[in-house]
Every structure is written in C-alpha cells, then in structure tokens.
Amino acid sequence: MYLSKFFVPITRNLPTDAKIKSHQLMLRAGMIKQSSAGIYSWLPLGFKIMKKIEQIVREEQNRIGAQEMLMPTIQSADIWKESGRYDDYGEEMLRIKDRQGREMLYGPTNEELVTDIFRSSVKSYKSLPQILYHIQWKFRDEIRPRFGVMRCREFFMKDAYSFDLSDEDAKKSYNKMFYSYIKTFNRLGLKAIPMSADTGPIGGDLSHEFIILADTGESQIYADKKIFEIDFKKYNFDNESLQKMREDFSSIYAVTDEKYNEKMFNERVKKANQIKTKGIEVGHIFYFGDKYSKPLNGLIDSKDGKKIAVKMGSYGIGISRLVGATIEANYNSEVMKWPKSISPFDVVIIPNLSKNNTENLEKAEKIYKDLKKQNIDVLLDDVDENMSNKFKKHDLIGIPYQIILGSKSEKDKFEFKELNSKIEILSLEAIKLKLKKD
Numbered sequence: 001m002y003l004s005k006f007f008v009p010i011t012r013n014l015p016t017d018a019k020i021k022s023h024q025l026m027l028r029a030g031m032i033k034q035s036s037a038g039i040y041s042w043l044p045l046g047f048k049i050m051k052k053i054e055q056i057v058r059e060e061q062n063r064i065g066a067q068e069m070l071m072p073t074i075q076s077a078d079i080w081k082e083s084g085r086y087d088d089y090g091e092e093m094l095r096i097k098d099r100q101g102r103e104m105l106y107g108p109t110n111e112e113l114v115t116d117i118f119r120s121s122v123k124s125y126k127s128l129p130q131i132l133y134h135i136q137w138k139f140r141d142e143i144r145p146r147f148g149v150m151r152c153r154e155f156f157m158k159d160a161y162s163f164d165l166s167d168e169d170a171k172k173s174y175n176k177m178f179y180s181y182i183k184t185f186n187r188l189g190l191k192a193i194p195m196s197a198d199t200g201p202i203g204g205d206l207s208h209e210f211i212i213l214a215d216t217g218e219s220q221i222y223a224d225k226k227i228f229e230i231d232f233k234k235y236n237f238d239n240e241s242l243q244k245m246r247e248d249f250s251s252i253y254a255v256t257d258e259k260y261n262e263k264m265f266n267e268r269v270k271k272a273n274q275i276k277t278k279g280i281e282v283g284h285i286f287y288f289g290d291k292y293s294k295p296l297n298g299l300i301d302s303k304d305g306k307k308i309a310v311k312m313g314s315y316g317i318g319i320s321r322l323v324g325a326t327i328e329a330n331y332n333s334e335v336m337k338w339p340k341s342i343s344p345f346d347v348v349i350i351p352n353l354s355k356n357n358t359e360n361l362e363k364a365e366k367i368y369k370d371l372k373k374q375n376i377d378v379l380l381d382d383v384d385e386n387m388s389n390k391f392k393k394h395d396l397i398g399i400p401y402q403i404i405l406g407s408k409s410e411k412d413k414f415e416f417k418e419l420n421s422k423i424e425i426l427s428l429e430a431i432k433l434k435l436k437k438d
C-alpha cells in the first residue's frame with residue numbers, strides 16, 4: 001500500500017471529550033470517526049487492526065473446538081420475555097418496533113437467541129458437548145459512553161456459548177475457555193489477569209473477568225506480581241491440567257475493588273509484590289447452568305431417558321475494546337508501537353523525498369516490490385513532506401519496523417529501525433531476516 005493512496009485522515013484537532021490516550025490516538029491517526037455518541041465508523045487503518053485481533057480470537061476459539069456461526073443483531077423481544085430478562089435488562093436495551101408493531105431489540109448479548117437455536121435442534125445428550133460462537137456487533141445504550149471505543153454503545157464482541165449435560169462437564173468447557181483466553185491475550189501481546197468476578201445481568205455463580213493493567217482503566221486492581229509468572233504453556237490441554245491452571249491463577253491474590261480487603265491484601269502479598277493500579281476488562285466468562293435453558297425449555301434427553309435442562313456458560317471478548325486497550329498498554333511518550341501480531345503493516349519504508357529526490361523513491365519502490373513478493377505486508381510512505389513530519393506521523397500509526405532511505409543509507413544498505421530502539425544499517429537480506437525472525 002502506498003501511503004498517498006491510503007485513506008488515513010490524520011488530524012490534529014481533538015474533541016475536548018477525548019480524555020484518554022487511546023481515544024486521542026485513534027482519532028488523531030484516523031482510525032475511527034464518531035458518528036454519534038458512543039457509535040463509531042471504523043476507517044481503514046482502525047478496521048485493519050480490529051480485523052487482525054478478530055482473526056486471532058477466531059483461531060484460538062476454533063482451536064478449542066468452538067464452532068463459528070453468525071446470529072443477527074436484531075432480535076425478537078419474545079425470547080427475552082420467556083427468559084424474564086426483557087424487563088430486567090432495563091434502559092441499556094435498545095428497543096425497536098417493526099412496521100407490524102412487533103417488539104424487537106438490538107441485541108446486547110445472545111444467551112436467549114442461542115438457547116432458542118439449541119432447543120429447536122438438539123434433543124439428545126449424544127450431541128453434547130457443544131460450543132458455538134459468533135463475532136457480531138452489540139448495542140448497549142450505556143448511560144455514559146466514554147473513552148472512545150472502550151465504553152461505547154455499539155461495539156464488536158466475540159461471544160461464545162457452551163452446552164453440556166452436567167455441571168461437571170460444563171466446568172470442563174469453562175476451563176477450556178479460560179485457557180483459550182489466556183492464550184488469545186498472550187498472542188495479542190497483552191498480559192491479562194483473570195479475576196473472579198460478579199456476574200451482573202448475565203447471572204450465574206462462577207465468573208472471571210480478564211483484565212489488563214493500564215492507569216486509564218475503569219476498574220481499580222489489587223494484585224500480586226507473582227500472577228505474571230504463571231506460564232500457560234506448561235499446562236496440557238486435558239481437564240486435569242486446565243483445572244490446575246485455573247486453581248494456580250486463583251491461588252494468587254488478584255481482585256477488583258469490589259472484592260478488595262486491605263487487611264487480606266497486606267497479609268497475603270508482600271509489599272514489593274503489591275500491584276495497585278487500574279485495569280481494563282477485555283474479556284468476561286460466566287457459568288450459569290440452567291438459568292436460560294430452564295425458562296426457555298432447552299431440554300435434552302439424558303442417558304436414563306429423563307429430560308433435563310442443558311447446562312450453559314457464556315464467554316465474551318470485547319474485540320473493538322481491545323483495539324483501545326492495546327493502545328493503552330503500548331502507547332508511551334507519544335510513540336505507539338503495535339505488537340507484531342496485530343500491526344496494520346509488517347514494515348514501513350520511509351524514503352527522504354525532500355529536494356524532489358526521485359532516486360530515493362525509485363529505491364523505495366524496488367524494496368517495496370521485493371518485500372511484497374515475500375508476502376511481507378509493507379507500507380510505502382511516498383508522501384512529499386519533510387522527514388521530521390513523516391516520523392511524527394509514523395509514531396502515531398505505530399508500525400513497529402521502519403526502513404529509512406535517508407542520509408545514512410548506503411548503496412545496498414539501509415537504515416532499519418525498530419520503534420523505541422536504535423537505528424541499524426543493514427542489507428535488504430538482513431532486514432528480511434529480521435522481519436521474519438521476530
């Protein structure tokens with residue numbers, strides 16, 4: 001992609017309500033544009049990053065045997081009346097009437113709809129377990145949408161739903177998902193801490209939030225540093241090992257302010273290990289048994305012929321929120337550096353084009369073609385502007401590697417820079433190796 005052709009409306013003008021760095025950066029770098037309060041258009045740069053996040057989430061869901069589907073955004077109010085949540089959900093639900101006067105709503109979540117799909121197709125324990133998921137827009141009419149994509153009204157979520165015969169089996173599904181979340185956030189370059197949580201409007205008695213540390217987060221966090229030493233790679237993908245992993249995490253102190261107890265924190269965590277900061281909830285998982293299957297008649301024949309309500313859990317990841325959360329975790333001193341796994345491009349070529357330097361542009365185009373052939377996703381900054389402006393712009397776009405064609409470049413060697421590190425002078429072959437190796 002040539003930057004001159006790429007639709008990235010970089011701007012200096014910020015609305016006064018852009019209070020946190022991710023919101024400011026996303027607007028400045030032309031990643032999103034607000035269309036009304038808490039509702040955003042995703043412009044090409046922001047959209048590309050969000051799609052990369054979505055793909056990693058998808059791969060890790062598929063890996064544990066969850067199956068992707070797609071449910072609509074608009075739902076009938078009837079199933080919500082059956083579950084009893086139509087009234088409970090309150091003002092956050094956007095209610096709509098169609099031309100026949102039927103009550104509809106823009107889905108804030110999908111427990112009811114997926115239970116309806118399940119009850120009409122699955123009858124026997126032989127078809128269990130099942131995990132279904134989709135990645136779809138949700139709408140919650142938040143009273144105070146704020147912080148850009150972090151707390152908005154329309155947002156993109158991965159939501160998965162598990163169906164099991166017994167509580168015991170359902171906890172196995174829960175453990176698989178717990179593991180999958182740790183792995184997913186790790187691939188996104190984030191250190192997420194699982195914390196046992198309250199269940200709110202989703203319900204149930206077992207729940208974990210996955211929280212990343214950031215001083216602009218909405219929840220206050222108290223945790224023991226040791227939690228970062230747990231390495232998910234040492235656990236196998238069998239239930240015994242996954243249960244052990246969940247217990248290992250639970251054995252280390254990590255809570256949000258709702259569950260905080262100062263005395264216990266000081267007793268259990270030595271001073272040097274105490275983390276007291278803010279955090280952002282990027283995922284939330286729930287086990288609620290038959291809370292929805294019972295009222296909605298999601299029944300299955302068990303082995304002994306009895307009809308029992310299927311045991312369910314639901315598992316959410318805020319995909320659009322993760323774009324903002326990743327920025328909060330990685331944007332420092334005016335420089336954004338995307339983790340390699342979700343960077344909008346693998347590398348950017350920045351030729352010095354001052355004094356109409358066509359030679360540098362030609363060189364850049366040659367490198368561009370060569371890297372493209374190797375399947376490296378490359379951006380060429382062919383915009384005619386001075387180098388200092390270019391660098392400022394790329395500090396916002398955040399591509400982690402730069403090839404600079406400037407005064408220090410030699411005939412076959414170029415300046416290669418990893419953001420926040422020193423420049424090296426390298427041949428194109430050495431650069432390719434670097435881009436591959438990391």
Ligand code: P5A
Nearest residue numbers: 109150151152155159282283284314315316318321
């Ligand atoms: C789990 C999946 C649920 O909705 N039902 C289906 C369950 N959980 S949740 O915690 O309410 O939401 C899951 C994740 O979605 C993100 N999220 C938001 N992102 C942006 N703006 C919002 N207003 C918003 N609300 C929730 C969070 O990442 C949350 O963990």
